[in-house]
Amino acid sequence: MLIDSHAHLDLFKGDRNEVIARAFAAGLSAIVTVGIDLNSSRKSLEIARSHKSIYAVVGVHPHDAKMVTKNTIDEIRRLADDPKVAAIGETGLDYYRRLSPEDVQVRVFRQFLELAADLKLPIVIHDRDAHDQVLRILTEQHKKGGFTAESCPGVIHCISGDWAYAKTCLDMGFYISVPGVVTFPKARTLHEVVTKLPGDRILVETDCPFLTPEPFRGKQNEPAYVKYTAAACARLRGEDVEGFMETAAVNTMRVFGITLKGQGA
Numbered sequence: 104m105l106i107d108s109h110a111h112l113d114l115f116k117g118d119r120n121e122v123i124a125r126a127f128a129a130g131l132s133a134i135v136t137v138g139i140d141l142n143s144s145r146k147s148l149e150i151a152r153s154h155k156s157i158y159a160v161v162g163v164h165p166h167d168a169k170m171v172t173k174n175t176i177d178e179i180r181r182l183a184d185d186p187k188v189a190a191i192g193e194t195g196l197d198y199y200r201r202l203s204p205e206d207v208q209v210r211v212f213r214q215f216l217e218l219a220a221d222l223k224l225p226i227v228i229h230d231r232d233a234h235d236q237v238l239r240i241l242t243e244q245h246k247k248g249g250f251t252a253e254s255c256p257g258v259i260h261c262i263s264g265d266w267a268y269a270k271t272c273l274d275m276g277f278y279i280s281v282p283g284v285v286t287f288p289k290a291r292t293l294h295e296v297v298t299k300l301p302g303d304r305i306l307v308e309t310d311c312p313f314l315t316p317e318p319f320r321g322k323q324n325e326p327a328y329v330k331y332t333a334a335a336c337a338r339l340r341g342e343d344v345e346g347f348m349e350t351a352a353v354n355t356m357r358v359f360g361i362t363l364k365g366q367g368a
Contacts, residue, residue, distance in 0.1 A: 104132045104352035104363075105333060107326040108280050109193075109227065109260050109308035112136040112157070113146035116312070116323065123154065126326035132156065132352060132363050134326050137193050137227060137260075139164040141175055144182055151187040155364045159185075160227050162192040168203035168211040176214055183222055189359035191219040192227025193260055196240075199232040212240060220249040225257035225358055228277075234264045238271055245275045252276030255358055261310050262296060269296050273304055278358045280306040283316030283324065286335045297339045306358070307332045307351045 107126070113136065115122055126134060136151060137160040138144025144161035151159035161182045163171050182188060194215040196208050203211075219226040230237045250256035252275055259272050261282045269279055279300055284290050297305070309316075309332070311324035316331040330348070337347035355361065 105130055105330060105348045106133045106135070106307075106352040106355040106361075107131060107309050107311070107329040108135050108258065108306040108351075108355045108359075109160075109282075110134050110136050110311045110326050111139065111143075111147075111313075112150050112311075112326075113138075113143050114312055115325075119150075122325045122327075123157070127156070129327040129330060131326055131329070133158065133355070133361055135160060135189060135355070135359060135361075138162055139193065140167045140170065141178055144179060148182055148185055148188060152185070157187075158189040158359060158361055159187055160190045160192050161188055162194045162215055162227070163211065164193055165195055165197040165208045165212065165229060166200065166202040168208045171211045171214070176218060179215075180218060180222070183218075183224060188224070189361060190225040190227050190257060191215055191222070192257070193229045194226065195229035196233035196237055197229060197231045198236075209236070209240065212237075213244075216240070216244050216249060219257065220244070223254075225255060225360075227258050227260050229260055231263060234268050238268065241272070241275060241277075250276065258306060258358060261308065261314070262293065264296075265292050266296050266299050269300065273301070278304050278306055278354060280308045281332060281336055282308055282310050283314045283328065283332045285339070286317040286331055294339055297336050302350055303354060305336070305351055306355050307336060307348075 138147045147159040315324035337344040
């Protein structure tokens with residue numbers, strides 16, 4: 104088994120159906136496609152509804168936090184009622200580009216954490232250059248019972264923090280998703296994290312069409328390439344590649360509540 108735990112199928116340039124076909128021809132069992140705003144979330148759900156082995160995550164990326172209104176939250180709540188929606192997200196903080204004001208990002212992040220807790224759905228968290236603040240907010244939510252380690256609160260997507268950061272997230276029950284960056288020779292901090300992650304908490308992702316792994320850097324990323332991420336993780340951990348792929352797939356199924364309906368689109 105092999106699952107791309109974080110893709111953006113609605114953002115592809117070119118024939119999306121060909122991308123999906125290549126993914127399943129490459130051996131993927133499922134794809135999780137993730138919304139970045141309200142329209143993207145609608146499209147992600149539409150794609151998931153059209154393919155038995157694709158699941159959707161609905162939410163608003165921190166870049167667009169400034170566009171979020173009560174109506175946005177209400178619409179995401181409505182979309183999340185669909186059985187093909189596996190989680191809320193991606194949401195979180197991005198202090199690298201700061202396309203939305205920091206205080207607005209924080210407010211919206213908290214709103215989506217509350218929504219996920221209310222709906223009893225896992226949450227997919229984006230964190231870029233905001234590790235301390237993300238941990239503060241997650242710790243607050245954890246302490247007030249918004250989620251518990253036992254309730255499988257969600258995924259730290261595209262992990263970019265160090266091992267201390269990852270360990271704190273693990274202690275709150277989060278799963279950690281590893282992107283194609285792990286294939287880059289200079290990604291030493293990520294390599295260390297991957298070697299230390301417990302086997303029952305690690306996922307693999309493409310974040311496609313972004314973050315293309317070696318040996319395809321410079322090209323548009325796609326779900327079929329997640330096998331290169333999985334292979335790099337297995338090598339770092341000294342594990343059999345196929346065994347690691349299955350472990351990561353089982354973890355993905357667990358956190359998102361996915362039941363495979365047979366391999367294929």
